[in-house]
Structures are given as structure tokens and as C-alpha cells.
Amino acid sequence: MKEQLEKIRQLAEKELTECGAADVLENLRVKYLGKKGELTAILKQMGQLSAEERPVIGQLANDVRRTIEEKITERAEILRTEFAARKLKEETIDVTLPGKKQNVGKLHPLTVTLNDVKEIFLGMGFEVVEGPEVETDHYCFEALNMPKHHPARDTQDTFYINDNVVLRTQTSSVQIRTMEKKKPPIRIISPGRVYRSDAVDATHSPIFHQIEGLVIDKGITMADLNGTLELLMKRLYGEDCKIRLRPHHFPYTEPSAEVDIMCFNCHGEGCPMCKNEGYIEVLGAGMVHPKVLEGCGIDPEVYSGFAFGIGLERITMGRYEINDLRLLYENDMRFLGQF
Numbered sequence: 386m387k388e389q390l391e392k393i394r395q396l397a398e399k400e401l402t403e404c405g406a407a408d409v410l411e412n413l414r415v416k417y418l419g420k421k422g423e424l425t426a427i428l429k430q431m432g433q434l435s436a437e438e439r440p441v442i443g444q445l446a447n448d449v450r451r452t453i454e455e456k457i458t459e460r461a462e463i464l465r466t467e468f469a470a471r472k473l474k475e476e477t478i479d480v481t482l483p484g485k486k487q488n489v490g491k492l493h494p495l496t497v498t499l500n501d502v503k504e505i506f507l508g509m510g511f512e513v514v515e516g517p518e519v520e521t522d523h524y525c526f527e528a529l530n531m532p533k534h535h536p537a538r539d540t541q542d543t544f545y546i547n548d549n550v551v552l553r554t555q556t557s558s559v560q561i562r563t564m565e566k567k568k569p570p571i572r573i574i575s576p577g578r579v580y581r582s583d584a585v586d587a588t589h590s591p592i593f594h595q596i597e598g599l600v601i602d603k604g605i606t607m608a609d610l611n612g613t614l615e616l617l618m619k620r621l622y623g624e625d626c627k628i629r630l631r632p633h634h635f636p637y638t639e640p641s642a643e644v645d646i647m648c649f650n651c652h653g654e655g656c657p658m659c660k661n662e663g664y665i666e667v668l669g670a671g672m673v674h675p676k677v678l679e680g681c682g683i684d685p686e687v688y689s690g691f692a693f694g695i696g697l698e699r700i701t702m703g704r705y706e707i708n709d710l711r712l713l714y715e716n717d718m719r720f721l722g723q724f
């Protein structure tokens with residue numbers, strides 16, 4: 386029995402020393418010290434020993450057990466240290482390497498300008514509303530006092546879906562949709578895409594953006610229109626910005642005006658940017674035509690109002706001194722990154 390115990394001790398020491406993984410170590414522990422382990426098997430035979438032999442063998446068995454236990458603890462400690470060292474090595478980060486640059490996006494200049502315009506109008510108590518880009522002839526033309534064959538239609542050639550449905554050429558359609566739904570007082574702006582059958586050049590695009598404005602209440606006059614637009618332009622272009630209204634004609638306003646802003650480049654002196662005019666046209670406006678009000682069920686004897694349509698591209702180009710409309714749509718990062 387003594388020899389058996391010594392053999393177990395030797396073999397266990399050898400196996401434990403060679404053991405290189407935690408799960409193998411656990412198997413060895415079960416093999417030697419477990420309930421069905423080799424040491425236990427020997428201790429079960431103790432009963433067969435004589436009274437003198439028993440304490441000697443018992444002592445030895447305890448010795449062997451302690452040796453194996455110590456060896457296991459020692460080995461486990463070594464394996465843990467090795468594992469930690471290996472992991473540390475595998476996961477080393479070289480903090481001196483240059484990082485990966487994260488490109489941060491920014492808003493498109495058209496979006497920046499639109500956000501600013503919205504902010505200014507919200508501050509004056511306006512509401513922002515939307516209208517459909519695919520529109521009926523009725524809302525885009527007819528209800529705006531532009532019956533079929535009206536010459537004003539020719540200036541806004543559109544993409545027809547069918548005889549009755551068009552891609553809207555102007556956000557003025559939202560005026561009608563709003564007045565049909567809401568009772569005065571009305572104070573809205575409506576930004577959005579518009580479409581025209583135009584060839585692309587530095588100042589034209591078949592798709593562009595407008596911001597429509599509409600105010601209807603009792604006692605609204607041209608002075609209110611002037612004051613509102615002046616405030617808008619001063620906020621957008623600086624306090625020294627001046628506007629001027631030139632008589633014009635739109636079928637849905639009477640009187641009508643085209644609105645110019647003082648050239649931000651030459652401050653009214655005349656330069657290539659404003660084609661020597663000193664002023665640059667930015668929008669159309671006027672007092673809502675009584676026929677249009679009537680058509681929407683609003684009594685023109687009681688209510689009056691003004692409307693305007695701003696070209697978003699145009700005021701953006703003015704703000705950032707962009708001289709070619711196409712730059713706004715090409716999405717060239719070298720261009721967009723400047724704003």
C-alpha cells in the first residue's frame with residue numbers, strides 16, 4: 386500500500402507539473418482527490434490493515450493528499466498568471482498610433498438658411514405648414530386666379546402627370562390649401578420643393594425650393610408686408626440691409642410687387658454681382674387678390690392679407706456669395722465643407 390501511495394504521489398507530481406490548462410488541472414484534481422479518485426480508493430482499503438500499520442499508512446496518505454493539494458494550488462496560480470500575461474500581451478494597444486479620423490457631418494447651406502428663416506417667422510408667431518409636391522391644376526393654378534390658357538402659366542412650364550395633375554411650380558398652392566382649411570387670422574409659412582420644366586444653368590434648375598408666406602386678418606395692409614419682409618432680410622443679411630418693392634404683376638395678388646434687397650456686395654453702389662443695379666431681386670409678393678380670398682370662402686370686405694414667395698436658393702446664394710446654383714446640388718464635399 387505504501388508503494389501504491391508513493392506511486393500516486395510521483396505520478397500526480399509529474400502530471401501536475403506538465404499540466405498546461407485549467408480544465409486539465411480540474412480533471413487531475415478529480416482523478417486524484419475526487420470521491421472516486423485514486424487516493425480515496427486506497428483509503429477505502431485501510432480496513433484490511435493491521436493496527437500497527439494503519440496509523441503509518443494513514444499518516445502517509447494524508448501526506449500524499451497534502452502534497453497533491455499544494456501542487457494543484459501552486460499549478461493553478463501559475464496558470465492564472467500565465468493566462469493574464471498572455472491576455473495582456475494579445476490585447477496591447479499602441480496608444481502612440483494615430484487615431485482614425487471621424488468625419489463630422491454638417492448642415493447643407495440650404496438647410497441652414499431654411500432653419501434661420503423658420504426661426505425668424507416662428508418668432509413672429511407664424512406656423513410652418515406643408516403641402517404636396519404632386520398637386521392638382523386647381524391648387525397650383527386655377528384657384529390662384531390663373532385659369533387655363535392664362536398667359537401667366539407660360540412663365541411656369543411644368544411637368545404634367547396628366548391633364549389635371551402637375552408637379553407644383555410654386556408653393557403658392559399651399560395658400561389655397563391653408564385658406565380652405567383654416568379661418569383667419571392666418572399666419573403661415575410653407576417651405577418646400579417646386580418643379581419647373583427649365584434647363585439647368587447657373588441660375589436655373591428644374592427642382593428648387595420656395596418659402597411661401599401668407600397672412601390673413603382684419604386690417605392687414607401693404608405696410609405689414611413691407612415691415613415683415615424688412616425684418617426678415619435684416620435678420621438674414623444684417624441690420625444695414627435695405628429692401629425695395631417694385632410694382633409687378635401676379636394674378637393672385639393685387640397690388641403685386643417684386644422685392645429686391647440691397648446688394649450685399651456693393652451696398653447699392655452697383656457691381657458685377659447685382660449687374661450694376663445695386664439691388665438683387667429675391668421674391669415676389671403682394672396683397673392677396675379678392676377673387677382668391679372669395680374662392681376660399683373668405684370675405685374680402687372683412688379680411689385682407691399679404692402673401693409672398695421666396696426663392697430659398699436665391700437668398701442662400703446671396704448670403705454665402707455663391708455664384709452658381711449648381712454648386713448647391715453637386716454635393717462636392719470640397720464645396721460643402723466650407724460652410
Ligand code: DAH
Pocket residue numbers: 554555556557597598635637638668669670671672691692693694695
Ligand atoms: N409664386 C411666385 C413665383 O413662383 C412667387 C410669389 C409671388 C408668391 C407673389 C406669392 C406672391 O405668394 O404673392 O414666382
